[in-house]
Amino acid sequence: MKSDGNSTEKAIPTNLRLLLLLEELARIGTPTTPTAANEVLGLPKPTIHRLFHTLEQEGFLQRDIDGRSYSPAPRLRNFAVSVLSSSRVRMVRKAVLEALARDVGETCAIVMPEKHAMVRLDRVETHRPLRIQLPQDYKMPFHTSASGKLYLSSLTARLFGKYIRATTLEAHTPYTLTNPDALTSEIVETLARGYGTNNQEYTEGMVAIAVPLLDKQDRLISTLSIQAPIQRTNLEELISHLPRLKTAAAELTELVLN
Template identity: 65%
Template sequence: MQDDDSTEDKTIPTNLRLLLLLEELAKAGVPTTPTAANEVLGLPKPTIHRLFHTLENEGFLQRDIDGRSYAPGARLRRLAGSVLSTSRIRMVRQTVLSTLAEDVGETCNIAMPERHTMVYLDRVETKWPLRIQLPVGTEVPFHCTASGKMYLSSLKSRLFNKYLSIATLDTQTEHTITDPDTLKAEVEAIRERGYSTDNEEFMKGMVAVAVPLLDAQNRLMSTLSIHAPTQRVTLDELKAHLPRLQAAATDLAELVMH
């Protein structure tokens, strides 16, 4: 029996197919079916399904809840984080973060969405002796952190409603939003204003503000946030730094895209 590769469109070299497929999935930004991805690639049907199967088996993709679509798997998400942590990018990123932390006088963080949590990718600590320890690699919930709620606000309504239907909104403090309707209203407000806050919702005595880092398609790549103990600053005082925070987010996003 003749292999389907012998009849494939040879305009896409074999060794580029997986990379181009991953590129299309990244551009889509949502769980994607083989059929939808192949509208761009134009490969024979058996080939595109074989590529998806290979990427799933190797951990680069994982099936979405609907059983038909695929989203980035753990291995691909780790790869994305590693690319963002390459020495040249990280050096400039640290410079931007350090300057921001110096200007606002508080700890600054970059966090990326993982499958079920936000993960701290980078941070620069405040010089104050009193600080909150959330080191690189820390995982924090979506529903009660500034970075997590910023991410939730970037989801399309269908995906956000799916999240609300299956998520457990655990109580972290007396201020944690645990009612789905209240969280939905909060996320809608974040979409409107373009930034999110954490008013002692994740950790008692900590406040935070976050803004998005956007890619070339204006989609959220990660978040930039500042947090501080309430013994030193109020949430309103942190919000006063929003223009500086948003300017730094623009600089960081341009760093990744160029």
């Protein structure tokens, strides 16, 4: 039961308020307003808004596309990954990626969503001589990548609608989906089939597929992908690796959540 503002303010020590707020945001798991997050904490309205402002200013939270809600920013996501990825976890994670890359013969990566794009968390290159070389810190806009489409498919219809109306679907190649209706159809199909595809939409000559890594509430936390040059393979051949990709995804999920 929510207490009145003054008693709750005294009940929660000052040095715990930010931690408890972050805990509540993680529990909710979707873009959240200060009012919604405060239903459990019961802090005075000025206090909860001050906490959100502090977290936003320091790079832990970012304002969502509706202008009212907040979601984890890169600094908070990196913090969460660091907590989960002890040296042992990193070692095993790399081993899973290396085994997958060896079995499918192509480059494999774990990719996470940031505010406007997907960013790489970890990557194992293929040992074959022909490969796609991307910058270490590259960022792929959501509509251009297999992983980004998966992330978009995880949004609620309301949030995806706001995204598609607000964003500019910039063309990176002649194959990039820049028509909102075409992208919407692709996202609906991605949700239905459970994996994302990229057919030269970010870089000409590169195809990719991706599957989600989910938390215990079946929320997307990152993706696992395979990418390859079209000189060696095509999208249909990559899709044939889905069973092996899903097995590796299950191993990575178990590694993080258990």
